[in-house]
Amino acid sequence: MHLFSATAQPPNPISRITVVGVVFCDSCSSNTFSRHSYFLPGVEVNIECKFKAQSPKTTEQMSVSVNRTTDKYGVYKLEIPHVDGVDCVEGLAIESLCQASLVGSKSKACDVPGLKTSTNQITVKSKQDNLCIYSLNALSYRPSKRNATLCRNHKQW
Numbered sequence: 001m002h003l004f005s006a007t008a009q010p011p012n013p014i015s016r017i018t019v020v021g022v023v024f025c026d027s028c029s030s031n032t033f034s035r036h037s038y039f040l041p042g043v044e045v046n047i048e049c050k051f052k053a054q055s056p057k058t059t060e061q062m063s064v065s066v067n068r069t070t071d072k073y074g075v076y077k078l079e080i081p082h083v084d085g086v087d088c089v090e091g092l093a094i095e096s097l098c099q100a101s102l103v104g105s106k107s108k109a110c111d112v113p114g115l116k117t118s119t120n121q122i123t124v125k126s127k128q129d130n131l132c133i134y135s136l137n138a139l140s141y142r143p144s145k146r147n148a149t150l151c152r153n154h155k156q157w
Contacts, residue, residue, distance in 0.1 A: 015088045016129075017080040019047055021100050021118060021136035023070050025110035028151035029142045036150055039074025040110060040141060044103035047078050049134070051088075052095045067103060076100070088125065088132035096123075098134050105141050114140035 023043040027036040068076040099119040118137040
């Protein structure tokens with residue numbers, strides 16, 4: 001066997017996929033983040049994603065369904081493990097759909113579901129970091145009773 005018979009091949013880069021989103025308390029029940037809103041820690045969120053990658057040789061499909069809890073900043077995050085043959089940055093054409101749904105809030109002051117399900121996403125691809133980030137629209141809870149003094153300039157939906 002000759003030492004130089006095998007040509008050196010660069011290792012295939014492993015692209016990573018991260019799904020992120022936030023949950024906030026919509027204090028004035030306005031269906032938007034206002035100056036009286038705040039991010040909610042400890043909220044359980046269900047994340048479901050489906051990825052389908054196609055190439056001339058193969059079709060790869062992957063489905064993920066997990067629950068995550070928001071951190072102290074109201075952020076939930078899912079790191080999806082590498083799948084052979086799926087390069088989200090510049091490889092195969094990928095069709096993806098991710099959605100997040102509220103499961104439960106630990107906050108007694110803000111525990112009525114508002115924006116319950118998120119399906120819209122922004123996809124950010126970084127060739128340098130070999131990373132794709134799927135950022136989902138915000139989810140929210142609201143208080144069971146609206147504070148009229150605090151929210152006097154906001155319309156109630």
